[in-house]
Amino acid sequence: MDLDFAIKCIPLFWAAGKLTVTLAFFGIILSLVIGFICAVLQYYRIPFLKQLAGIYIELARNTPLMVQLFFLFFGLPRLGILIPGKTCAIIGLAFLGGAYMAEAFRGGFSAVGKTQLEAGLSLGLSRLQLLRYVIFPQALAVSLPVISASTIFLMKETSVFSIVALPDLMYLAKDLLKEGHSIESNLMLVISYLVIILPVSLFFAYLERRARFAGFGS
Amino acid sequence: MSETMIENINLSKQEEEQREKPSLEDRPIVICARDIVKSFGERLILKGISVNVHHGEVLVVIGPSGCGKSTLLRCLNGLEPIDSGEIELDGELLTKPGTNWNLVRQKIGMVFQNYELFPHLNVMDNILLGPIKVQKRKKTEAKQKASAWLERVGLLDRADSYPRELSGGQKQRVAIVRALTMAPEVMLFDEVTASLDPEMVREVLDVMLSLASQGLTMVIVTHEMGFAKAVADKIIFMDEGHIVENAPPDVFFNNPETSRAKKFLNMFEFKGIKKV
Amino acid sequence: MARLMEGLWITVWISMLSVGLSVLFGIPFGLLMAAKTRVVAKLMRIYLEFIRVMPILVMLFLFYYSLSRVFGINLSAYFVSVLVFTIWGAAEMADLVRASVTSLPAHQWESGRALGLSSLQVSLFIIVPQAIRRLLPGVINLTTRMIKTTPFVFFINIPDLMKVGQQIVEVAGMRNHLASVWVYGFIFFIYFIICYPISLFSRYLEGRWQ
Numbered sequence: 001m002d003l004d005f006a007i008k009c010i011p012l013f014w015a016a017g018k019l020t021v022t023l024a025f026f027g028i029i030l031s032l033v034i035g036f037i038c039a040v041l042q043y044y045r046i047p048f049l050k051q052l053a054g055i056y057i058e059l060a061r062n063t064p065l066m067v068q069l070f071f072l073f074f075g076l077p078r079l080g081i082l083i084p085g086k087t088c089a090i091i092g093l094a095f096l097g098g099a100y101m102a103e104a105f106r107g108g109f110s111a112v113g114k115t116q117l118e119a120g121l122s123l124g125l126s127r128l129q130l131l132r133y134v135i136f137p138q139a140l141a142v143s144l145p146v147i148s149a150s151t152i153f154l155m156k157e158t159s160v161f162s163i164v165a166l167p168d169l170m171y172l173a174k175d176l177l178k179e180g181h182s183i184e185s186n187l188m189l190v191i192s193y194l195v196i197i198l199p200v201s202l203f204f205a206y207l208e209r210r211a212r213f214a215g216f217g218s
Numbered sequence: 219m220s221e222t223m224i225e226n227i228n229l230s231k232q233e234e235e236q237r238e239k240p241s242l243e244d245r246p247i248v249i250c251a252r253d254i255v256k257s258f259g260e261r262l263i264l265k266g267i268s269v270n271v272h273h274g275e276v277l278v279v280i281g282p283s284g285c286g287k288s289t290l291l292r293c294l295n296g297l298e299p300i301d302s303g304e305i306e307l308d309g310e311l312l313t314k315p316g317t318n319w320n321l322v323r324q325k326i327g328m329v330f331q332n333y334e335l336f337p338h339l340n341v342m343d344n345i346l347l348g349p350i351k352v353q354k355r356k357k358t359e360a361k362q363k364a365s366a367w368l369e370r371v372g373l374l375d376r377a378d379s380y381p382r383e384l385s386g387g388q389k390q391r392v393a394i395v396r397a398l399t400m401a402p403e404v405m406l407f408d409e410v411t412a413s414l415d416p417e418m419v420r421e422v423l424d425v426m427l428s429l430a431s432q433g434l435t436m437v438i439v440t441h442e443m444g445f446a447k448a449v450a451d452k453i454i455f456m457d458e459g460h461i462v463e464n465a466p467p468d469v470f471f472n473n474p475e476t477s478r479a480k481k482f483l484n485m486f487e488f489k490g491i492k493k494v
Numbered sequence: 495m496a497r498l499m500e501g502l503w504i505t506v507w508i509s510m511l512s513v514g515l516s517v518l519f520g521i522p523f524g525l526l527m528a529a530k531t532r533v534v535a536k537l538m539r540i541y542l543e544f545i546r547v548m549p550i551l552v553m554l555f556l557f558y559y560s561l562s563r564v565f566g567i568n569l570s571a572y573f574v575s576v577l578v579f580t581i582w583g584a585a586e587m588a589d590l591v592r593a594s595v596t597s598l599p600a601h602q603w604e605s606g607r608a609l610g611l612s613s614l615q616v617s618l619f620i621i622v623p624q625a626i627r628r629l630l631p632g633v634i635n636l637t638t639r640m641i642k643t644t645p646f647v648f649f650i651n652i653p654d655l656m657k658v659g660q661q662i663v664e665v666a667g668m669r670n671h672l673a674s675v676w677v678y679g680f681i682f683f684i685y686f687i688i689c690y691p692i693s694l695f696s697r698y699l700e701g702r703w704q
Contacts (some may be wrong), residue, residue: 062638062689063682066645066656071678072662077673118297119334123348126325133347133385137338154544159549160646170649173555182559189552197547 006184009176016172019194022195023086023168024158027093028151033096035101040131042102043109053102060099066160068092073164089161097154104146108139141211146202155197169193232292242451244271245308248435249294249326254303263289265459266303271404274433278446278467281456282482287439290456291406294437295319308403324352327390327397329404331412335381335390335396341368342377345396353400357474360399369397371425386420391425404435410411412443416419423449443486447471498677501658502684508572508647508654509640516640519580520587527592538588545585551646553578558650567692571650579640586636606693635697640688655681665672 006084038053060068069092072083083091112135120134162171176185236330249271256264264288278285292298294305296312296319305312312322335344342364349360366383368374371391381389390410407426411419417482419434423445430436444491446453446467453470455463455478463479474480527538558574561636569577597620606616648656666673 011575058690059597059686061401062642062693064642064645066684067678067682069658070659071675071682075675078540078672098497100593115330115332115334115338118292119330119336120297121297121319122323122326122328123396124320124352126320126352129351133351134336141338156547157548159551163648168675170551170555173552177555177559182563186552186556190548191557193549193552194369201543201547215363 004182005181006188009185009188012172012176012187013169013188016167016169017196019166020158020161020168020192023089023093023161023166023195024155027090027158028097028154030090030094031097031101031150031154032147034098035103035105037106038098039109043135044127057099058149060096063102065092065157066163068095068159069164084211085166088164089158089166092164093154093158097150100150100153101147104143104150105139108141108143108148110136111142112138125215140211142188144204144208144211149203149213150207151204154199155200159193161181169207230352233326241289242272242275243454245275247271248273248275248307249307249437250306251279251290251294251303252304254288254293254305255301258302263416263459264293267456267459269461269464271435271437274435276430276435276449276451277437277454278450278452279437279439279454280441280446280482281457281462286459287456288408291408291437291439292330295323295328295464297328297447305350305408305487320352324400325403327400327402327404329390329393329397329407329410331409333381333386333413335389335393335395337381339390340380341373341384344392345399348396348400363401364395364399367398368392371395371426372421386414387421389421390414390418394422394425398429404437405429405453407436407438407440409439409441411440412492443471443483451473455482457482497658497662498680498684499636501653501655503643504647504652505644505654506688507578508575508652509637509672512576513633513637513640514584515576515580516636519584521591522611523584523588524591526594527588535694546580550578550582550643551649551657553581554650556679559700571647571652574650575644575647575652579643582643583636583640586639587633590629590632590636591625594625597628611684631696631700634699638692638696641689641692642685655684657677664670670682 038057040051043054069088075087076083081114083208108154115137116134118129120130125133158168163169165171169189173185173189175217176182226325247270249269249343251267251269254264254267255262267286268289269277279290280360281287282456289298295301296317300313301314307325319420336347339347342361345364345368346357347361349355349363350357353360363423365374365377367376373388373391373395375389376384376392381392384392388420394405394410408448409421411424414422421494423442426436426438427445427449438446453463453465453467455470455474455476457478462472462476465475470479471483476485523538526534527542529535554575557578558569558571561574562569573671600623601622603616606620607613611619644654645656646652648660651657659681663674664676666677670676
C-alpha cells in the first residue's frame with residue numbers, strides 16, 4: 001500500500017470526479033424532463049405521440065447503456081452525425097434515463113385516483129391546471145422512491161463513459177492501472193464513487209422520509 | 219349543531235315552504251334535462267331521463283343501488299358525456315359541441331361520496347384552489363368568503379389542517395365549503411354521507427339542511443330517507459334507468475303510487491319479530 | 495456473424511449463471527435480514543447499502559485487478575465477472591426476499607394457525623406460495639438487468655457480444671465504411687430481442703398475481 005501515491009492522486013481524482021458529476025447531473029436533469037414529457041403524453045393518451053413514447057421507453061429500457069453509447073459514438077459519425085464525447089455521454093444517459101423516469105412518473109400518475117380528477121374538474125380546472133395543481137404534486141410523492149432508485153442507477157451507469165474516451169473516474173483508474181498501482185488507484189476509485197453517490201442516496205432517503213411523514217393517506 | 223337549531227331550521231323551512239310553495243314551479247328553471255340516455259358499453263344506465271330543477275328547489279333523487287342516480291348527477295355537470303338528450307343550464311344548451319365545461323362546472327358545484335379533498339393541500343388551500351386559479355378572484359376576497367363558510371360549518375379552527383388530520387364528517391363539510399366558495403348556482407350532492415360513520419352523518423346533513431333553508435338550489439342523491447323527507451321539495455324515485463315517480467315528499471313517502479316505490483321504501487322499515 | 499453468436503453465448507452464459515447463484519445466495523441473505531437479529535441485520539444493511547451505491551464496473555475493477563494482487567492468486571476474468579455479478583445480484587435478491595417476506599400480513603399466519611395447521615404446514619402451504627408469487631416478477635426483472643449489465647465484462651477483456659462487435663468493426667471498418675453502424679445497431683437489436691420478451695413476461699406475471 002503506497003499511501004503517498006494515493007495522496008498524490010487526489011487532484012487527479014478530483015478533476016475526473018468533477019467530470020463524472022457534471023455529466024451525471026445534466027444527464028439526469030434531461031432524463032427527468034424527457035421522462036415527465038413521455039409520462040404526460042401517455043397519461044393523456046395523445047394519439048400517435050403516445051405510441052412513439054411507448055416504443056422509445058421499451059427500446060431504452062431493454063438495451064444496455066454501453067450499447068447505446070457505442071452506437072452513438074462509433075456508429076453515428078459514419079452516417080455523418082458527429083457528436084462530441086461529452087454530448088454523446090449526456091445524450092446516452094438521458095436516452096436511457098428518460099425511459100426509467102417515464103416509468104417512475106407513470107406509476108405516480110396512475111396512483112392519483114380518477115375521482116380526484118373528477119373533483120378537480122368539477123371545480124372548473126382545465127386539463128393543464130389539473131396536471132399542475134392536483135396530479136403532479138400527488139404523483140411526485142408517489143414516484144419519489146422510484147425516481148431516487150433510478151437516479152442512483154443512472155449515476156452508477158456513468159461508469160461506462162470512459163468508452164467514449166472521456167477522462168472520467170474509470171478512465172483515470174484504467175490509466176493508473178498501467179502504471180502498476182492497482183490497489184491504490186482502485187481504492188481511490190471506490191472512495192470517489194462513495195463520496196459522490198452516498199450523499200445523493202442519503203439526500204433521497206431524507207426526501208422520501210419527509211414525503212412519507214407528510215403522508216398523503218387521505 | 220344542537221337539536222334546537224335543527225328544529226329551528228326545520229321550522230323556518232316549513233314556513234318558507236308554506237309561503238313559497240305555490241310559486242316554486244313558476245320560478246326560473248336552472249337545470250333542464252330532456253331525454254337523457256347514457257350507456258356504459260352494452261349496459262344502458264339511463265333510459266331517457268327528463269327532469270327540471272327550479273331556482274331554489276331541493277330535488278332529492280332516491281332509488282336502489284345501480285338505478286343510475288349517481289350517473290344522472292355526473293351527466294348534469296359533464297363528468298359523463300351523454301349518448302343522447304339535452305341538458306340546459308339557465309336556458310343555455312350545454313349538450314352541443316364547443317361547450318366550455320370548465321366554465322359550466324364553475325356554476326355547478328359538486329360534492330362526492332368520498333370527499334375527494336386534495337391530500338397535498340391544507341383545508342384553506344383546498345377551498346381556495348378553484349376561486350383563485352379558476353375564477354381568478356383576489357386572494358383576500360376569496361379567503362374572506364372561505365373563512366365565513368368555514369365558520370358556518372364550525373371548522374374555522376381547522377383551516378390549516380391537512381385532510382388526513384380530519385374526521386370523515388369534517389372532510390365532507392370542507393368539501394361542501396370548497397364547492398360553495400365557488401358561488402355556484404346549483405349544488406350536486408352524490409351520496410355524501412354514504413362513507414361516513416353513523417355518528418358523523420348528522421353533522422353533514424345539518425349543513426345541507428341549513429343550506430336548503432337558505433334557498434340554495436340543490437340536487438341530492440341519498441339513502442337517508444328521513445333526511446330526504448325533511449329537505450326535499452320534490453322527490454324523484456329512479457329504478458332501472460327510468461324515473462318511476464316524481465312527487466312532493468309527503469305524497470311520495472305516505473302514498474307511493476307504484477309497487478316498485480312501495481317495495482323500495484319497505485326496505486327501510488323493520489317489523490318486530492319478537493312476540494311481546 | 496458466427497463470432498457474434500459466440501459472444502452472445504458468453505453473455506447469456508455469464509448472466510444465467512450469475513442469476514442462478516444470486517437467487518441461491520439471495521434467499522438465505524434475505525431471510526437473515528427479515529429475521530431481525532440485530533447484528534446480522536446491520537451487517538446485511540451495510541453490504542446492501544454498499545452494493546446500492548457502488549457501480550458494478552468499479553467492483554469488477556476492484557476484484558479483477560486488485561484482489562488477485564492482494565491475495566496473490568490469479569483469478570480468471572470469467573470467475574471474477576460471475577463473482578461480482580453474484581455479489582450484486584444476491585444483494586438485490588436479498589432485498590426482494592426481505593420485502594416479500596415482511597410484506598406478508600401477520601394475519602396470514604394467524605388464520606393459517608387458526609385453521610389448525612402446524613407452523614411447518616403454514617409455511618409450506620400458505621407463506622411460501624405467496625412469497626414465490628411476489629418474488630418471481632422481481633427475479634425475472636433481475637434477469638433482464640443482469641443481461642444488460644454483462645457488457646461491463648468488456649472492460650476486463652472477456653470476448654462478449656460487445657468485445658466481438660468491436661473487433662469485427664476494427665477489421666471490417668477498413669473495407670466497409672458503415673460497418674460500425676450495422677454491427678452496433680445489430681447488437682442493440684439483439685439485446686432488445688432478448689430483454690423485451692422477458693420484461694413483458696415479468697409484467698404479465700405482475701399483472702396476474704398482484
